[in-house]
Amino acid sequence: MYNIARSDMEQTEDYSSFFMNLALDEARKALAKLEVPVGCVIVENGEVIASASNRTNETRNATRHAEMEAIDMVLLRWQSSDDTGMVSTHENVVHRFSKCEIYVTCEPCIMCAAGLSILGIKKVYFGCKNERFGGCGSVMSLHVDGCGPCGSYSEKSQSTGSVESSGYECVGGLMAEEAIELFKSFYERGNPNAPRPHRPVQVRN
Amino acid sequence: MQKMDAAVGCKAGMRRWKLNHIPAAQSNLDAHSTVDVIAAKIDPKIASTLMRHLNASAPLPNLGHVKRIKRTSVEAEVELCIILCMANETSKASAINMPEEVSGLVERYGLRPFKAVVSAVEATTKDEWESQCQLWPTSFHPNSCSRPLLEFSNEDEELVAKFMELAVEQAHVARAFGKPSNGAVIVDPSSETIIATGYDQTAQPKNPCKWDCGDGSKSTLQRDNMLLESGKLQVKGTWHPFKHAVMVAINRAAERDISLFKKGLNILAVQQNITQDPIKSEDSIISGNSDYKRQRIEESAITVDNMSTSGIETNGEELLQQDLQRPYLCTGFDVYVTREPCAMCAMALVHQRVRRVFYGIKNPKYGALGSRYKLHSQQGLNHHYTVIQVALSEDDLSS
Numbered sequence: 001m002y003n004i005a006r007s008d009m010e011q012t013e014d015y016s017s018f019f020m021n022l023a024l025d026e027a028r029k030a031l032a033k034l035e036v037p038v039g040c041v042i043v044e045n046g047e048v049i050a051s052a053s054n055r056t057n058e059t060r061n062a063t064r065h066a067e068m069e070a071i072d073m074v075l076l077r078w079q080s081s082d083d084t085g086m087v088s089t090h091e092n093v094v095h096r097f098s099k100c101e102i103y104v105t106c107e108p109c110i111m112c113a114a115g116l117s118i119l120g121i122k123k124v125y126f127g128c129k130n131e132r133f134g135g136c137g138s139v140m141s142l143h144v145d146g147c148g149p150c151g152s153y154s155e156k157s158q159s160t161g162s163v164e165s166s167g168y169e170c171v172g173g174l175m176a177e178e179a180i181e182l183f184k185s186f187y188e189r190g191n192p193n194a195p196r197p198h199r200p201v202q203v204r205n
Numbered sequence: 206m207q208k209m210d211a212a213v214g215c216k217a218g219m220r221r222w223k224l225n226h227i228p229a230a231q232s233n234l235d236a237h238s239t240v241d242v243i244a245a246k247i248d249p250k251i252a253s254t255l256m257r258h259l260n261a262s263a264p265l266p267n268l269g270h271v272k273r274i275k276r277t278s279v280e281a282e283v284e285l286c287i288i289l290c291m292a293n294e295t296s297k298a299s300a301i302n303m304p305e306e307v308s309g310l311v312e313r314y315g316l317r318p319f320k321a322v323v324s325a326v327e328a329t330t331k332d333e334w335e336s337q338c339q340l341w342p343t344s345f346h347p348n349s350c351s352r353p354l355l356e357f358s359n360e361d362e363e364l365v366a367k368f369m370e371l372a373v374e375q376a377h378v379a380r381a382f383g384k385p386s387n388g389a390v391i392v393d394p395s396s397e398t399i400i401a402t403g404y405d406q407t408a409q410p411k412n413p414c415k416w417d418c419g420d421g422s423k424s425t426l427q428r429d430n431m432l433l434e435s436g437k438l439q440v441k442g443t444w445h446p447f448k449h450a451v452m453v454a455i456n457r458a459a460e461r462d463i464s465l466f467k468k469g470l471n472i473l474a475v476q477q478n479i480t481q482d483p484i485k486s487e488d489s490i491i492s493g494n495s496d497y498k499r500q501r502i503e504e505s506a507i508t509v510d511n512m513s514t515s516g517i518e519t520n521g522e523e524l525l526q527q528d529l530q531r532p533y534l535c536t537g538f539d540v541y542v543t544r545e546p547c548a549m550c551a552m553a554l555v556h557q558r559v560r561r562v563f564y565g566i567k568n569p570k571y572g573a574l575g576s577r578y579k580l581h582s583q584q585g586l587n588h589h590y591t592v593i594q595v596a597l598s599e600d601d602l603s604s
């Protein structure tokens with residue numbers, strides 16, 4: 001549905017801001033549900049294959065970041081036998097993710113940045129920086145270092161090359177202002193549709 | 206600082222594992238390590254203004270224990286010196302390099318910068334602290350989170366061994382299914398309750414499996430093996446590259462929370478006019494978030510309505526008790542995991558605010574709690590847990 005001819009559009013600013021806008025739409029949905037406003041889309045061959053936003057409050061699970069939600073959707077789809085490119089091993093997953101890009105409104109945290117390396121994602125585009133938890137340059141650089149399994153780092157798994165950790169390309173600052181605006185709305189007003197709080201709210205710069 | 210070692214004095218028959226504290230501070234630094242900073246003598250009148258500017262333009266992220274301003278009395282005159290910024294390590298001893306904002310301040314207030322030396326890490330003892338303060342004043346918190354008391358009584362050690370045994374058992378379940386052997390257990394130490402268990406599910410199982418071992422009972426492995434043999438375990442598309450044992454246990458802890466503490470309970474807190482939000486939002490930096498609270502209250506009211514119409518008997522006192530017991534994420538809980546967590550798992554445990562992480566075998570390649578990184582010493586994070594290695598061996602996970 002959001003298919004764009006790669007040859008025409010890829011690498012251009014229009015191409016990436018098109019997808020970042022979709023990620024921002026997801027972030028707005030999170031804001032409306034009083035979740036931390038971060039959204040993302042995963043794109044495979046110019047097609048959006050998953051879009052999601054943060055659900056940490058609803059799930060009472062602080063690890064349910066937008067990226068985690070979207071990745072789960074993709075895997076569920078790929079693991080179902082209806083999918084033509086069905087994945088049944090980690091190597092399959094890495095192979096398919098190596099053709100995918102993720103657009104996320106805020107720099108992936110250390111957890112998500114590590115996870116994206118485990119999947120072997122091709123490229124990450126993010127909006128604003130995540131100064132406190134960012135894993136793509138702000139606090140740590142997992143897009144360079146890579147991350148691997150903690151379940152088995154034994155000789156056996158090291159011999160299979162594709163399970164090795166890998167870094168990935170990372171582009172930040174894409175429509176960062178829009179992403180920051182959403183955070184401001186969240187911290188200052190909570191829900192834009194709700195009545196104003198009685199307490200005066202401190203406006204931060 | 207030296208690693209603190211405490212031998213586990215387990216009863217006969219139990220395994221003996223050594224406990225090693227993995228301190229948060231960088232291992233190559235001790236209380237006598239120092240770093241260079243650039244400082245200047247200042248007029249006390251401009252101290253607070255400068256402090257504000259410098260905290261914004263030249264924060265000292267790894268020097269949380271160092272006081273920014275040094276105060277000395279010289280012949281009844283108070284003299285103040287302030288740390289302007291870190292000294293650039295590569296610069297020559299004589300050269301002073303400062304960020305642009307800082308040199309702007311130096312110019313504006315006519316300061317004369319000089320190099321000073323401060324302690325690189327927080328003191329762990331009063332003696333260390335006193336010697337640190339000879340250089341430049343630092344703060345000292347004997348019982349702070351970053352320097353936890355690490356004395357384990359015999360009973361504590363037995364508990365550690367007991368819970369680690371459960372994690373080992375989970376690792377054996379994973380291995381029985383042909384998956385990487387790693388297991389995790391989340392425990393509420395205040396009541397010694399098992400909150401959740403998990404084992405590695407990153408690979409497609411060799412044997413069909415459905416796992417249902419959330420109760421953490423000791424017979425998990427035997428029971429699963431029996432079910433497996435009897436053909437009662439079924440395939441459930443559960444493998445996922447992120448299903449490291451820790452991630453699985455975290456997800457199960459959240460599921461437990463949702464199933465044990467239904468939304469409707471919170472209405473009682475409202476009726477009793479309890480002002481504290483029973484559901485805290487993701488981060489404490491969220492301020493003025495009363496709208497959020499309001500919506501939760503409304504949701505709760507709806508749920509309570511549904512409950513009464515569906516004929517569920519609710520005892521107010523009991524519900525309130527339950528609500529007060531509701532955990533916030535995994536605050537106060539301990540995690541036992543048979544292998545050192547990777548960066549993903551270690552950060553997930555930060556997000557989930559666990560109190561302590563006990564891990565078994567080190568992961569030299571990807572381990573984020575001592576081996577490759579020390580995530581628990583990242584100063585900017587909003588939560589820090591204590592890390593203790595329980596020295597398991599590969600034999601423990603394969604036998």
Ligand SMILES: [Zn+2]
Nearest residue numbers: 065108109112
């Ligand atoms: Zn994240």
Ligand SMILES: [Zn+2]
Nearest residue numbers: 150449547550
């Ligand atoms: Zn892990």
